[in-house]
Amino acid sequence: MDLMGYVREVAPRVNKFIEEVVKGSPQTLYDAAMHLIRAGGKRLRPITVLLSARLVGGAEAEDKALPGAAAVEILHNFTLIHDDIIDKDEFRRGVPTVHKLWGEGMAIVAGDLLYAYAYRALLKAEERGVDPVRVKEAVKYLTEGAIRVAEGQALDMLLSRRLEASLDEYIRMVEGKTAALFMSSAAIGAVLAGGDQAIIAHLREVMRLAGIAFQIRDDILGLVADEKTLGKPVYSDIREGKRTVLVIYALRKLSDGDRKRLLAILGKGNASREELEEAAELIKSTGAVEFADSLAEDYARRSMEKLSRVSEMARDLEALRLLRELIEYLVKRRY
């Protein structure tokens, strides 16, 4: 089976688990909370949980890890709802964002609700025979992930307000905003499957590197992708003044005049389509896309190398192969 075949097989099980767990009233709140989850998404974090569990515990560990897979997807969707409010984004996954449909207040609470449901989903691992001490450990990893996501999100906002950011600051921000939840996903899968500290630490590092590669690819797609395949507006990073790796690189390479011009458009909330395109062209003219491409490849390569060193510990070689495919997908995807 290839990765896409595996996704087609397990995604419906993750979705079903989420639908069964996230239930209650008032209905409006639950509709808002489930809106983006139902709109689609690639389920990359649940896949990370399930493959990590299989790697450590074999195919039979998948069932035990399903609550963890649901938990990270629920947590991820909570961050999307809140991020969309913060960034004033109006579309995601091809549908209007939660705050566009239900208003900001309801969207804030819908996100908060999902946050709690991430824990409730995870706690259900005990019903599947996972030792309660391991469930508690998984809760710890979910919590660490949530803390680092918030830190990364705050850093992202703070960097957007500054003139320049360094590549180091960018990586630190991305480790929080994006990689942390992939790291927690691997850890949760491994710990629910009975893994020890060594393999958990190892898989976390694999996903730290892969998560960074994933975000760099995301930055690139935000500049070069087609709006329709992306499911959200391109150039919104520019409008929001985001210090993507492309912007950081371009600001260093541009002449003083072009640099000023780019800075004048970055973060300009009411920038016209022409201005956004002008900014995009300025960024591309520096070779920023090629630089980011090779940086992403580099992180993906390091992630793969790290992964190859767990192969002797792996109890499920198909899972190992699928994890490799996943990392490759994270860095090469076109949307």
Next chain:
Amino acid sequence: MDLMGYVREVAPRVNKFIEEVVKGSPQTLYDAAMHLIRAGGKRLRPITVLLSARLVGGAEAEDKALPGAAAVEILHNFTLIHDDIIDKDEFRRGVPTVHKLWGEGMAIVAGDLLYAYAYRALLKAEERGVDPVRVKEAVKYLTEGAIRVAEGQALDMLLSRRLEASLDEYIRMVEGKTAALFMSSAAIGAVLAGGDQAIIAHLREVMRLAGIAFQIRDDILGLVADEKTLGKPVYSDIREGKRTVLVIYALRKLSDGDRKRLLAILGKGNASREELEEAAELIKSTGAVEFADSLAEDYARRSMEKLSRVSEMARDLEALRLLRELIEYLVKRRY
């Protein structure tokens, strides 16, 4: 020792624990997250945790329950930060709200960060010798509380947009918005101290009733209290169109003309001081304050009765006495 003496003794320990746990970078995010916690607050939920723990496990259980006490206060403060954004409130505890000082985006993330830290604080109970299975149980109660708070908050918003709400709907909303976290506080204290299902269920019911009484008192204070002692603007409930128990009662009792007049002012964002005072007078004219007063007293009395039935299970009679004082304070407080 009386309740205030007890609060003076334990509040600094709760605060110190929170300061030690909630640490990280970026500094701006942590300043925003800690702003309201540092501005004061009565620490009623931590006190509920600690007294429940003592009741069940004796004085030596207090130390084990301290992480739980910190957790519920952290969770409470996360909800305050988000509520203030939703309600557009500018002052709380006598200081500007988080979103007024740091902007809405940072305030949303600061709340999200605290949410995760509530779990991190609670997980530290294990370092104090609590069995990890009990820690996991406490996590479950924290999660249930968080879910019900979000449901209550959503119901509050939905009721504000409706013409009429019933007393039943109000009680259901308040059970979520306010009582749920008091219930979780009692459960967390009891479970960390080694309590069994029976006493946990019992204490949860005590705090459900007390929490409702507390919110009714809050509604009354929002109409009759002095702005300075309250630390936040009076009449904001009216401006936001909140269906408080007073409003629900008044809408039933007023003549058609006065009822229309009240409905015209309720939820009018730009209502003048005169209009707000007019609405307050209309509400008071129906005897709503007296009705709410006796309703709060009734819930407090039922809470006390329920509590008196745990006295034989209590291992710490001072804790029992202080819990009684706490319930009395919840319903009788002047700010």
